[in-house]
Amino acid sequence: MRLFLCEKPSQGRDIAKVLGASRRGDGCLIGRETTVTWCIGHLLETAPPEAYGDQYKTWSLDHLPIIPAQWRVEVKPKTVAQFKIIKHLLSEATTVVIATDADREGEMIARELLELCNYRGSVERLWLSALNEASIRKALSSLKSSQETFPLYHSALARSRADWLIGMNLSRLFTLLGRRAGYGAVLSVGRVQTPTLRLVVERDRAIASFVSVPYWVVNAHLSSMGQQPFIASWIPPSSGRDEAGRCLQQALASQALQAISSSKTATVVSLRTEHLREAPPLPFDLSTLQEVCSRKLGLGAQETLNIAQALYETHKATSYPRSDCRYLPESMFNEVAAVFDALLRMDPALRPALGSIDQSLRSRAWNDAKVTAHHGIIPTTEPANLGRMSEQERQVYELIRSHYLAQFLPHHEFDRTEVELECSAERLTAVGKQILVQGWKGLLSDNPDDDEPSQKSQVLPALQQGRQCAVDDVELKSMRTAAPKSLTEGDLIKAMKNVAKLVNDPRLKQKLRDTTGIGTEATRAGIIKGLIDRGYLLKKKRALMASATAHTLIEAVPAAVADPGMTAIWEQALDEIEAGRLSLDAFVAKQAHWITQLIANCGALTLSVPVEAGPVCPICNASMLRRKGKSGPFWSCSHYPDCKGTVPISKGIRRP
Structure with a gap:
């Protein structure tokens, strides 16, 4: 029998339809010589610490680090029935076609099952980019060999084991240190989630420490020979502007206003036009x-x-x-x-x-x-x-x-003209844009540049060097520098992907320039959602902010654990495993050694964790602690398990 092993039931049905496997079986679809079955996502999970010894059922600093000598996986309780079906089908299969999602995690979902069930038959790989009939038929005609995608499995295992080593050991370590400080909930630390959290914490710090300063802008409304008027901006002298070119001295701006108003004319001293072409944005990742x-x-x-x-x-x-x-x-x-x-x-x-x-x-x-x-x-x-x-x-x-x-569609083409003018002893500049070919921008307008100020997209009249323009009006605007904006989920995804921009070490920056960044396309959304569910990230409309506990955690963990650059280097190591240039065992051994050193160095730390002020237990009047359940966070009595009082998270919250 030829067995197709899919990742999800819907995927299995799509492939079975093309294969002609239409007879329903228990957890599968059956054809003449082909059977299609499916997982329900991950049927297996890495065993928890207590599976390696009863001593790990109790959290204690004396038991850290936990480094499994022989890694184990367990069947998820909710998927035992489907696992048994797949195990039976594997015992009858002569060939297995892995048809899970065409990525690292999909490879692991299938290969872990084959390994746990001791399957020893032949293996092929179906590599799908779409689930429509034409794409499935095309992929079926060009199956990959088992060995071609096997390194993806080791790469996924390396990711899973590194996450386990860091998550299990450091979450226990910092939770225990938090308990010393009076914090009753789990302090979760992760290989990807903690550096991601640091990105938000650092943005919050930048906003909190920002000091707004006033600055002044002078704009002159000019016209030339009855043509369309335009706006030119005053250029402050180098001695009176900051690094961004802003004038910080009101008296200097007022003097310029007076000089330009009195002059009545401004003379073009230089003019430069360049022809630019913008290619359409690429399809999405x-x-x-x-x-x-x-x-x-x-x-x-x-x-x-x-x-x-x-x-x-x-x-x-x-x-x-x-x-x-x-x-x-x-x-x-x-x-x-x-x-x-x-x-x-x-x-x-x-x-x-x-x-x-x-x-x-x-x-x-x-x-x-x-x-x-x-x-x-x-x-x-x-x-x-x-x-x-x-x-x-x-x-x-x-x-x-x-x-x-x-x-x-054609490129978006335009002429960009930059003009410099002299008015009395003051300098003015104007920028204009003349669209020649609308091109793809007639269909979509998606770039941040499309939000550019109107002064940079204005159409300038025909000008030439020496031309005099009339000063129709001059205005002085009082402005203030604005604090950085809070990150949105979209901003955070972008920062996770482009982590090289956040690294200062030039050698590391170069290595990271083409990396996948923090996490992967498949995991970043889940990481952000997990941080929100744990209460580390607070969401107000579209803005993300870190809780007080999150700030304390980032201050307490070793710098390397929260370093986005280090996390991206680990992602590169996973790519090396996928390429066959680094072994799974060597990678995991390095991670285990690093964890051992961290725990030795951090065991004596003293945390100062702000305790979130929750409601009073409705049963015993004790204070309540924020905990995470299957359906999300909730308030639980601090005397649990003696008292099992709970309150929905929406009640009694007083954010620190």
Whole structure:
């Protein structure tokens, strides 16, 4: 029997339909010589510390570090029934085709099962980029060998074991240190979550320490020979401006105002025009999609991922969502006509727009050299039903569709002109933009540059050196420097991805320039959600802020644990394992040694953790502690288990 092992039931049904496996079995679909079964995500999990010895059931500094000599996995209680089904099917299979998600985690989901069930038959790999019928048939015709993707399994195991070593050991360590300081809840530390939390803590610190200072702007309204008026800004002398070019002396700005007003004319002393071309933005990877959906639609990172997953799995409308790549294989250019046909069948209202698009235009997106295991998120070649999408699903889909269509539109072309003028003894500057070809910006406008001040996008009149312009009006504006803005989920995703910008060491910065950053496309949303659920991150509308406990935790943990650069280096090590240049055992041994040293150095620390003021227990009147349950955080009596009083988290909260 040939057994296809999928990651989710929906995925299994899609593949079974193409294979003709239509007879329902217990937890599977059966064909003539083929059976399709599925996991329910991860059926297995790394065993907890107590599985390695009863002494670990009690948290104690004396028992740290916990370093398993032989790693164990356990079947999740909720998935025991499906595990038994898969184990039985594996005992009858002669060939297994791994058909889980085409990524590191998908590889581990399948390979751990094969290993635990002692499967020894042949193995092949189905590598899918979309779940529509055409993509499945194409992937079935070019199955990968088992060895080609096996390193992904070791890379995922390395990630899992490193996370376990850091999470289990350091969470116990800092929780125990917190208890000494009177904090009753768990202080959770993680390889990815703690550096992510530090990003928010540092932004909060920058906002808290920011001191606003006044500055002054002088704008002159000019005109030339009856042509369209324009605005020029005063350039303060070098002795009277800060690094950003702002004038910090009101008297100096007032003098300039008086001089420009009295002069009545300004003379053009220099003029420079450059022709610029902006290529269309590339198709989305997941991080960029999350950033744009946060900014444009107000969606959280996890919300965006869930919607992208639904567009891929449920609607078959878009390709694999957890991609870290924004480029497309050159061979997929042959599918352009099929994609356009599907788009038109889905939405006939697109016909006028598609009529102005050149399908033969090949943008920079088509580049085999830059395609990773996955390609950019794009529409599929089969029409989906827009009417079955929710409003948010349709909005996200339309963003993905627009970024694909933009690849077939011309560059946005414009002339940028910078003029410098002299007025009395003062200098003025004006910047103008003359659009020559609207190009892709007629379809979408997605870049931060589109929010540029109107003075930089104004159209200047025809000017030349020596031309005199009339001073029609002059205004003095009193301004204040603004504090940095709180991070949104989209901002945090971007910071996690582009961690190299946050590293000061030039050698490390260079190494990290092309890294995946903190976490992966598949995990970043979950990390942020976990920090919110634990109460480390507080969300006010779109803004994220760190709780007082989070600030204390970041101050207490060793710098390396919270260092975004170090975490990204670990991610690079996982890539080395995936490439076969570093062994799983060597990586885990280094992590174990590092953890041992950290615990030896931190065991004597004294924490000062602010205790969140919760409500009073309704049963015994004792104070209550914030705890995390299966359905999220809640207030629990500090006398638990003697008293089992609880209160919903929405009641009695007094944030520190």
